[in-house]
Amino acid sequence: MSNTVAGSRVDGCLILTLNNPPVNALTGEILQQLAAAISEAAAQDAIQAIILTGAGKAFVGGADIRAFPAIAAGEIPPIEWQRWMNAVEDSPKPIIAAINGAALGGGLELAMACHWRVAARTAAIGQPEVKLGLIPGAGGTQRLPRLAGTELALKMIAFGEPLTAGEALTAGIVDQVVEGDVVEAVVAMAAGGVAGRRTRELSARLLSPAEAESLAALFVDQCRKRMPSQTAPLAAIECVAASSRLAFPEGLAFEHQQFEDCLHGPQSRALIHLFFAERAAGKLEAPRTTPVQRAAVVGAGMMGSGIAMCFANAGIPVLLTDTSAAHLERSLETIRKNYETTARKGRLTQADVEARLALIQTVPDFDGFETAGLIVEAVYEELSLKQRVFLDLDRIARPGAILATNTSTLDIDAIAAVTRRPEAVAGMHFFGPAHVMRLLEVVKGRSSAPETLATLLDTGRRLRKVCVLSGNCFGFIGNRMYAPYRAQAVALVERGCSTQQVDEAITSWGFAMGPLAVGDLVGLDVYWLIRQAALQASLPHTPVTTFEDELYKLGRYGQKTRSGWYLYDDARRPSSDPEVERLVREYSSWQGIEQRQWNEREIRERCLLALINEGGRLLEEGIAEKPSDIDIVLVHGFGFPAWRGGPMHYAESLGLDNVRRRLEALYDEEGPQWKPAAWPWAPTVRR
Numbered sequence: 001m002s003n004t005v006a007g008s009r010v011d012g013c014l015i016l017t018l019n020n021p022p023v024n025a026l027t028g029e030i031l032q033q034l035a036a037a038i039s040e041a042a043a044q045d046a047i048q049a050i051i052l053t054g055a056g057k058a059f060v061g062g063a064d065i066r067a068f069p070a071i072a073a074g075e076i077p078p079i080e081w082q083r084w085m086n087a088v089e090d091s092p093k094p095i096i097a098a099i100n101g102a103a104l105g106g107g108l109e110l111a112m113a114c115h116w117r118v119a120a121r122t123a124a125i126g127q128p129e130v131k132l133g134l135i136p137g138a139g140g141t142q143r144l145p146r147l148a149g150t151e152l153a154l155k156m157i158a159f160g161e162p163l164t165a166g167e168a169l170t171a172g173i174v175d176q177v178v179e180g181d182v183v184e185a186v187v188a189m190a191a192g193g194v195a196g197r198r199t200r201e202l203s204a205r206l207l208s209p210a211e212a213e214s215l216a217a218l219f220v221d222q223c224r225k226r227m228p229s230q231t232a233p234l235a236a237i238e239c240v241a242a243s244s245r246l247a248f249p250e251g252l253a254f255e256h257q258q259f260e261d262c263l264h265g266p267q268s269r270a271l272i273h274l275f276f277a278e279r280a281a282g283k284l285e286a287p288r289t290t291p292v293q294r295a296a297v298v299g300a301g302m303m304g305s306g307i308a309m310c311f312a313n314a315g316i317p318v319l320l321t322d323t324s325a326a327h328l329e330r331s332l333e334t335i336r337k338n339y340e341t342t343a344r345k346g347r348l349t350q351a352d353v354e355a356r357l358a359l360i361q362t363v364p365d366f367d368g369f370e371t372a373g374l375i376v377e378a379v380y381e382e383l384s385l386k387q388r389v390f391l392d393l394d395r396i397a398r399p400g401a402i403l404a405t406n407t408s409t410l411d412i413d414a415i416a417a418v419t420r421r422p423e424a425v426a427g428m429h430f431f432g433p434a435h436v437m438r439l440l441e442v443v444k445g446r447s448s449a450p451e452t453l454a455t456l457l458d459t460g461r462r463l464r465k466v467c468v469l470s471g472n473c474f475g476f477i478g479n480r481m482y483a484p485y486r487a488q489a490v491a492l493v494e495r496g497c498s499t500q501q502v503d504e505a506i507t508s509w510g511f512a513m514g515p516l517a518v519g520d521l522v523g524l525d526v527y528w529l530i531r532q533a534a535l536q537a538s539l540p541h542t543p544v545t546t547f548e549d550e551l552y553k554l555g556r557y558g559q560k561t562r563s564g565w566y567l568y569d570d571a572r573r574p575s576s577d578p579e580v581e582r583l584v585r586e587y588s589s590w591q592g593i594e595q596r597q598w599n600e601r602e603i604r605e606r607c608l609l610a611l612i613n614e615g616g617r618l619l620e621e622g623i624a625e626k627p628s629d630i631d632i633v634l635v636h637g638f639g640f641p642a643w644r645g646g647p648m649h650y651a652e653s654l655g656l657d658n659v660r661r662r663l664e665a666l667y668d669e670e671g672p673q674w675k676p677a678a679w680p681w682a683p684t685v686r687r
């Protein structure tokens with residue numbers, strides 16, 4: 001027996017423990033060892049049953065995802081997943097999966113190949129492969145419908161959301177859920193005698209082929225809405241529907257073909273890249289962190305209220321203050337409403353709502369702020385105001401407490417400079433709505449100590465955020481990149497495109513919203529202020545005047561005034577406005593801007609190249625540590641399609657040399673804003 005599949009004997013049971021930290025991910029080698037151990041056990045009369053479990057917290061977190069890019073590139077041989085799972089199911093001795101923790105992807109497929117399944121109450125059980133642009137490839141699309149029924153299998157495999165152990169029990173996926181030690185419970189179960197049973201031989205819960213097809217069509221519609229342009233969910237649905245139509249071996253062959261197509265496609269490359277990018281982001285070389293026991297927030301506007309909710313959601317007590325008692329009262333009302341809406345959707349119990357509200361205490365005048373280990377400032381975006389707040393906080397906060405600003409554009413150093421603890425000051429840039437958006441930029445000031453940054457990153461992870469470390473510059477990573485991208489969108493309208501043409505070119509490529517519609521959502525008044533600040537900060541390539549200024553001057557601020565780039569009805573549904581067309585042509589003729597026809601490809605290319613090139617500049621300047629950090633920021637904060645992997649991954653997939661050549665051509669044609677960045681990174685994308 002090996003280290004990765006360790007065997008031990010208790011009573012008449014052979015316990016096989018998979019041990020491949022951190023999540024016991026499956027490799028071909030592990031499966032081979034497992035099959036060998038099972039076949040050895042078959043020859044031993046003293047063994048009545050085999051128990052399969054995982055070492056540590058997970059049962060099996062899936063196939064080892066790290067190997068997929070190399071398998072797809074043909075650098076290492078493919079793994080015969082289905083054959084190994086069949087070998088487990090064929091065991092003449094009954095095998096019981098003792099699901100001690102997460103059984104995901106290949107982990108659930110392995111458990112379903114076992115004859116019985118007993119799960120710990122805390123185990124998560126699911127087929128999340130679509131989130132990686134894949135489908136289950138080890139028989140999951142054929143075994144899950146046989147165990148749980150076609151409809152639930154469609155739901156679990158197409159959307160990738162895991163079930164709790166209790167839900168898996170109700171669904172018939174597991175046979176028993178236990179509170180204590182799951183292996184002990186399984187040994188007791190085996191002592192009572194268990195028979196072998198094969199999931200692949202079940203059929204009672206399968207819908208008829210016709211019923212499965214019509215249900216699949218409904219799921220296709222839902223997937224097109226929830227996960228537009230993604231191919232894996234559609235392939236997954238086809239496979240589950242096929243389980244009703246095809247015998248098990250043919251179903252496996254069909255699944256294998258679909259899995260291969262997904263594995264070799266660009267979407268799985270992009271989504272696997274993001275999976276590892278998220279886990280690699282915001283990791284610092286082991287400086288000491290001080291876990292935050294109590295937090296405080298200054299400013300009870302939308303951002304401050306959302307930030308307070310983030311702390312409460314993570315079980316961290318938080319104080320919230322504002323200069324206005326009315327703001328505080330309104331903030332608490334909004335927070336309660338938000339929680340109650342979540343409870344109505346069944347995602348929180350009423351007890352959870354009350355528990356979270358109890359963690360948020362509104363206070364006047366910084367009362368109690370001396371007890372907080374972390375104070376987040378979220379007041380109006382004005383440097384002098386923030387500096388005044390930091391002067392006060394520095395006086396009130398206890399020694400060692402961290403002071404973080406939620407500024408989205410201002411200079412962290414200028415804020416830290418008014419305190420006597422610049423080493424304990426940094427940016428904590430949440431994206432609105434803060435309790436919903438997963439992205440958090442932790443911004444490093446000139447004097448921010450490594451311990452300060454490590455504590456903020458650690459706290460961010462406790463708040464269940466995807467944390468990225470950014471250097472201090474105007475707009476940090478996300479807003480700084482978004483500015484030239486939006487500037488291109490506006491310039492294209494000035495040069496002859498219609499508003500809709502630009503937005504549609506971008507949304508049809510996969511962005512959640514077009515850049516001009518985003519302007520209307522955020523507010524053209526807000527973008528005007530940001531651009532003025534960018535000009536003041538002498539940010540290169542910021543246009544001095546743009547047509548968007550004209551919309552701002554007309555009071556067309558976007559959705560909030562029911563007019564901006566678009567017109568909005570009371571339900572905030574947009575429609576195009578001929579007046580904008582007229583105004584922009586007038587503006588362009590006055591500015592002497594040449595007009596021409598543009599096609600979709602040209603529009604996209606310009607907007608995306610502006611984004612990518614700014615990413616290159618951020619790397620060149622050391623503001624972003626690595627390209628994958630930029631990808632995360634754009635995907636989680638700015639609606640960049642995840643299945644394209646983020647702008648830097650996309651640039652790599654195009655070939656950096658090709659990107660540079662196009663930028664050089666534009667630089668020659670149109671000037672300095674297209675000057676190619678130095679691209680200081682080695683490509684990682686296999687093409």
Ligand code: 3H9
Nearest residue numbers: 022025061062063064065081104105106128136137138279
């Ligand atoms: C699949 O199974 C296909 C099948 O159909 C097979 C047939 C072809 N592989 O998330 P965490 C690493 S596809 C390799 O921070 P948590 C992760 O990178 C797979 N490594 O922990 C990180 O490493 P590091 C389907 C993996 O406790 C460390 O583990 N399965 C894998 O918050 C900790 O990860 C999935 O999609 C893996 N499969 O959450 C499940 N999983 O420390 C993906 C994790 O170096 N995994 N790592 O940064 C998860 O959802 C979560 O990791 C899990 C633990 C819930 C398991």
